Amino acid sequence: MKRRGFILSTLAAGSTLAVGKLPSAAQSTESERTEDFPWLEATIDQLQAEMAAGRLTAVALTEAYLERIARIDRAGPKLNSVIELNPDARAIAAELDRERAAGQVRGALHGIPVLVKDNLDSADRMHTTAGSLALLSARPLQDSTVVARLREAGAVLLGKTNLSEWANLRSTRSISGWSGRGGQTRNPYALDRNTSGSSSGTGAAVSANLCVVGVGTETDGSIVSPSSVCGLVGVKPTVGLVSRAGIIPISASQDTAGPMARTVRDAAHLLTVMASRDQRDAATLTDRPTDMPQDYAAALIPGALRGRRVGLVRDPFGPNPKLEPVLESALAALRSAGAVVVDPVKLPAMGDFGEAELEVLVYEYKAGLNAYFASLGPDAPIKSVEELIAFNRAHADRELKYFGQEYLEMAAAKGPLTEQAYLDARAKCLRLTREEGIDAALAEHELDALVMITNGPAWLIDPVNGDSYTGGSSSWAAVSGYPAITVPAGQVMGLPVGFSFVGPAWSEARLLALAADFETHASARRVPAFLPTVTLD
Numbered sequence: 001m002k003r004r005g006f007i008l009s010t011l012a013a014g015s016t017l018a019v020g021k022l023p024s025a026a027q028s029t030e031s032e033r034t035e036d037f038p039w040l041e042a043t044i045d046q047l048q049a050e051m052a053a054g055r056l057t058a059v060a061l062t063e064a065y066l067e068r069i070a071r072i073d074r075a076g077p078k079l080n081s082v083i084e085l086n087p088d089a090r091a092i093a094a095e096l097d098r099e100r101a102a103g104q105v106r107g108a109l110h111g112i113p114v115l116v117k118d119n120l121d122s123a124d125r126m127h128t129t130a131g132s133l134a135l136l137s138a139r140p141l142q143d144s145t146v147v148a149r150l151r152e153a154g155a156v157l158l159g160k161t162n163l164s165e166w167a168n169l170r171s172t173r174s175i176s177g178w179s180g181r182g183g184q185t186r187n188p189y190a191l192d193r194n195t196s197g198s199s200s201g202t203g204a205a206v207s208a209n210l211c212v213v214g215v216g217t218e219t220d221g222s223i224v225s226p227s228s229v230c231g232l233v234g235v236k237p238t239v240g241l242v243s244r245a246g247i248i249p250i251s252a253s254q255d256t257a258g259p260m261a262r263t264v265r266d267a268a269h270l271l272t273v274m275a276s277r278d279q280r281d282a283a284t285l286t287d288r289p290t291d292m293p294q295d296y297a298a299a300l301i302p303g304a305l306r307g308r309r310v311g312l313v314r315d316p317f318g319p320n321p322k323l324e325p326v327l328e329s330a331l332a333a334l335r336s337a338g339a340v341v342v343d344p345v346k347l348p349a350m351g352d353f354g355e356a357e358l359e360v361l362v363y364e365y366k367a368g369l370n371a372y373f374a375s376l377g378p379d380a381p382i383k384s385v386e387e388l389i390a391f392n393r394a395h396a397d398r399e400l401k402y403f404g405q406e407y408l409e410m411a412a413a414k415g416p417l418t419e420q421a422y423l424d425a426r427a428k429c430l431r432l433t434r435e436e437g438i439d440a441a442l443a444e445h446e447l448d449a450l451v452m453i454t455n456g457p458a459w460l461i462d463p464v465n466g467d468s469y470t471g472g473s474s475s476w477a478a479v480s481g482y483p484a485i486t487v488p489a490g491q492v493m494g495l496p497v498g499f500s501f502v503g504p505a506w507s508e509a510r511l512l513a514l515a516a517d518f519e520t521h522a523s524a525r526r527v528p529a530f531l532p533t534v535t536l537d
Helices: 025-029 044-052 058-074 089-101 145-152 200-207 224-229 264-274 324-336 350-375 385-394 406-412 420-445 475-480 508-522
Strands: 082-085 113-117 156-161 213-218 233-236 256-261 309-312 340-342 449-453 484-492 495-502
Touching (some): 044 058, 044 264, 058 089, 058 113, 082 200, 089 156, 145 156, 145 264, 213 224, 213 264, 224 233, 224 495, 233 508, 324 495, 350 420, 385 406, 475 495
Parallel strands (some): 113 156
Antiparallel strands (some): 082 156
């Protein structure tokens, strides 16, 4: 089983950008200039200060990002990360400016432009398709809970981002970042490189400063992997911290939405808004501590790593001469911050539970998709996984042009979640990743967190062979349902590599504090230059 993420107003619905010829250096030169964008790498706090002082409005900020999307995403480098713009974005921003003028500021996200992945329902004039042509005529009956909370918090919903179609659980030979509706998203550091998946468009867009922050979703790697290869902070929360209601699903036991941002503090601001109990998602109501933080940004205490014990997990990559300098730099940052590094710490091999994880996913995929289709009402264009498979075959020239739908076919063949094969696979996953995995390692070494390289660097986009995945460490946190946070740690020939902090359930506040301290000492985030390819020295 491959370890990869499975999870403009003029952009016509259903239009695609096929995998093809890369922009030349000459074509990229004009659009890659960033000195004329006044809000490059601007943080939420900085933008709020400007709006509070009257030097900036939400309308002006929204217009600036819309112009940058047109210049960077649609022209010039052509990242192809934004699948659709919100035709109501300017009106939303204008209303938020009126509220601010009247003395009403909803919070840290008031007037902040945000992009969300195209698998989060929005009951507005935008589509929600998971990148599939099959859902172009579908209309969600209500907002996903995450989108509703963003609106309530005063965020400007700028648009939807492209993704690996159906959150990358469609084919064993997929190209991450490609969808039938949206085409291929490109990595802003080197345009011939992949963004990883499945939150591909969110990763590319946030890194390229096409929005302030973005929302991704993860089943296994789909937040942390694109965040790592796009030089971002990505937060994969505990399953149940953020409601999944209204999010096109893969797995009830592993799915979650989470923030993708350029700084830990911005990610914390976004997580504060996203986290909630929700009657529409039972996972948010069970096992959730009663003393959950109300403000994750307030948990970012300076010097959080001092005296903390962190355990280094080396196993996902083994000896790797290209990653070794990044790892050594990350360890130096930890030690300079005063952390005690236990090296190495062992976890059960991902290969020991990989087959069981896939069994769980395809069982839950069928149940989850069929329930989602039903939520669209009687006019839903697709009503079952079997109908989706048939749609793809009928539109093979656009939906199956690069790879197939093996995982959908595997899901269609599965029975109900009461079958013993599913129950046994789920029990094995929990045993190896929780009690014999993360829980055991934390207890044995008296650790505050586990740390590890998140991913290898971005691989080449290859429509012939599919992904050439360079390795990742997401599965322990994903399968256990525990939180993980990736932070930029360095580069391999200019391609970003992230470093992950993993802890027990509901430990987001502690992990964010540790990650923020690491971020301060590592200072590894670099602005992408939209190079046509990796340059040789």
